[in-house]
Amino acid sequence: MSEKNNLSKEQILNALETVKDPLAGFSYLVQGLIRDIEIGEGKVTLNLVSIVPSHPYMDQIKAEVSEKVSALEGVNRVDVKVLVEVPKDSRLKGTGNSKIKTLIAVASGKGGVGKSTVSVNLAVILAQMGAKVGLMDADVYGPNIPLMMGVSELPAQKGESGITPAEAHQVKMISIGFMVKPDQPIVWRGPMLHSAIQQFVRDVDWGDLDYLVVDLPPGTGDAQLSLAQTISITGGVIVTLPQQVSLEDARRGLEMFRQLDIPIIGVVENMSFLELPDGQIMDIFGSGGGEKMAAAAGVRFLGPIPMDPAVREGGDSGKPIAITQPDSKVTTALREITVVAALEAGLIALKSQQETLSIRIS
Incomplete structure (x- = not known):
């Protein structure tokens, strides 16, 4: 031989x-x-x-x-x-007729840290990568996703198995913002909020999705609990600023995920620094807080995102910066964060498959 x-x-x-x-x-x-x-x-x-x-x-x-x-x-x-092969999280439940492989929840302990901006660009970049993506605006008290994605209403027709989601930039989306007037306040108690989130998950005709990105409201309250009770969440992403006040609230968001038995994908530090025209770096909100918090909590630091006026401009115009400035430093940072977050979510899904298989064998 x-x-x-x-x-x-x-x-x-x-x-x-x-x-x-x-x-x-x-x-x-x-x-x-x-x-x-x-x-x-x-x-x-x-x-x-x-x-x-x-x-x-x-x-x-x-x-x-x-x-x-x-x-x-x-x-x-x-x-x-x-x-x-985007792995299917075998723990996912409550999706009705939909076939959702991965659910990524984006949270922050407080408002104003750019959580919705991260959610929108995460979804858009995943779609640019070739994935089938949905974006659910669970921030019912501040539903900004329609504005940030440049869509004002849902399609008139109803889907075969529920509400037809709106679509922009190759991302399907649903938001309470499609169902109320722009200036109308949403004054809901817990049961109404829970019902809305259930409907978004179960009654929207999402179709086949590789990823459903969920933009959670800031804080640790009814919306987060309702989502966790309605459908298993593959993993959570925490968005924070480098400053101490934001970090304290972000830690609460991280502990919320742990208490709800939701795996943590990682921490994103938004508005990390501002690069001036002469190349000098200005740490407006401090420096390195998100990375230190992630290390102390034993979770992955997904990366920093620099400040850029184009981020605000894109959000106001309905054209996310990942589309308008694909080669900018912000988009480059967002793209790497998105890939790593998707990889981490995939590993969590693979683990769920292995655990399900071992249960069946035993």
């Missing part, structure tokens, strides 16, 4: 143990994302699974896999096929 035929699958697996995601740091082998290895006559074929669409480093990861396998004795050809 030739040396070529002595090559084993175990050798290939051992060679690929060190292949890790450059953004999220996980092992592709350990997560079961290197699959269907076949060996024959010096040729090795395998599938490499990306858990997010349009991973910015997937070509690099693919090249590393090919290089490590090619270095094995007896290998003269390697074919690596990349598959894109």
